[in-house]
Amino acid sequence: MPDITRDEVAHLANLARIDLDDAELDHLAPQLSVILESIASIADVAAADIPPTSHAIPLTNVFREDVVRPSLTAEQALSGAPASEQQRFSVPRILGDEQ
């Protein structure tokens, strides 16, 4: 039976940049366990002949021709940006490295 520990929830919250205090962790960890248990019950109905899948329909190889289509203008691209400068998206100071 799946179980998610309080430490694991804290780790996930950190990875997702969600700031949870102790009370919230106490509250959420058991809830997530229940959700995982519910999802796990799917395993009970899946027989050995049903392969695990990540997609609802069994399609493969949906490809696009390598043909250029018009892009947005820079004005359009930047229209939703909270801040821009030099025709670029302005983002807060980055901590850490490029990927």
Add this chain to the structure above:
Amino acid sequence: MTETLMPYDDAIAAFDPAMGLEVHVELSTNTKMFCGCSVEFGAEPNTQTCPTCLGLPGSLPVINGKAVESAIRIGLALNCEIAEWCRMARKNYFYPDMPKNFQTSQYDEPIAFDGYLDVEVDGETYRVEIERAHMEEDTGKSLHVGGATGRIQGADYSLVDYNRAGIPLIEIVTRPILGAGEKAPAVARAYVATLRDLLLGLDVSDVRMEQGSMRCDVNLSLAPKGSDELGTRTETKNVNSLRSVERAARFEVSRQAALLQAGESILQETRHFHEDTGSTTSGREKSDADDYRYFPEPDLVPVAPSREWVAELKAALPVPLREQRAQLQADWGFTDLEMRDVVAAEAVGLIAETVAAGAPPQAARKWWVAELTRRANEDGVELTELPITPAQVAAIQALVDAGTLNDKLARQVFDGVLAGEGEPDAVVAARGLAVVSDDGALGEAIDRAIEANPDVAEKIRDGKHAAAGALIGAVMKDMKGQADAGRVRELILEKLA
């Protein structure tokens, strides 16, 4: 911060290096990996984006079929297995170089895996095993504002251009390269150089390291000599020239050896290479942040290349590099040693182009391998980065063949072309470099030389023709090098017969 370094030879005497190389290659498709935006280099910022590559709500990606084809061809050329079925995956992180907050990549199901590439160093062949080659997309380009040097550290904020975000990228990952010992940095360089030639032959990428369309990360660790354990590794990111690949590996060997010798441990971290000093500095420590929570991309269906398609692509691959080189060597009439020097100088392609432009192969070899390689080393650049084209080298050789220039003058024409003085003809005219073929002027110079060296002249009259060298030297000096030494010799022997 100055690092303590152990001299390279001492480091190699005490430790065995293990290397892993990750090479990112931007494909030269017309459009991005998942949308129809152009991938052309050098466009104005944020003019090649759309809702899909900006990660706007409601947009859906569709895979570029041409990119899949290129990925399979690269895999096949690297002797890899091609997956019968594989998926894209989301790599989640918070760095703003991807507007989606994730990069669409592949995780445990790469399209190509288990291959190898043979590379040659000093006539010895090293087999570099390929773990995988997978498909992903490039990230945007950040400009860091404020702070001292435009670097990320100390910046106040950053400006992002997403033109590059979404360009098809293939990441090629080697297994640990072991047993290369002192040659490890040279093997790393030869691997990247060979890979570059292979990709050029496939016509799948521009492979311009200086433009970033091919980038290399160098993982390196040391283990005490003779031990079969692997040490803690560092990952030096974005090493952007062949020369830098070798230098970064050498530097890490010396740096890590000094730490280990002092009883300290190696920090598992990313490091940055600096072209100017040839050193690496600490980047980011490996941490929880490297948990990317990969999961299969729900917006894209799996890729399942049919075996017929793979076989078709395999049949149409160009001749393998090794065979291509053997054929070129035969065509050019080079000895094994000459060909080895050509390969080591990374000049195969340049010589091929120079020969195609009309130069004799041996002359093309002489200029690129001896003369121009030396100049590239002096300037600390790649041979291909020198501001001279194969056509210009062929043009200079044509002037030599026509008797307009001798080798010494030709070198001065190289000086001029490299200094940006224009085409060879223009340099010859502007610098007044043509050989003097006026026998009258030569005759006067010879008379002066004979007068100044009566004893030498006497020997030649006595039939000791070998002594002519001293007179030829004097005449060449008098003519400031602008004479054909062979003709001078003929004239001297005629006069003193």
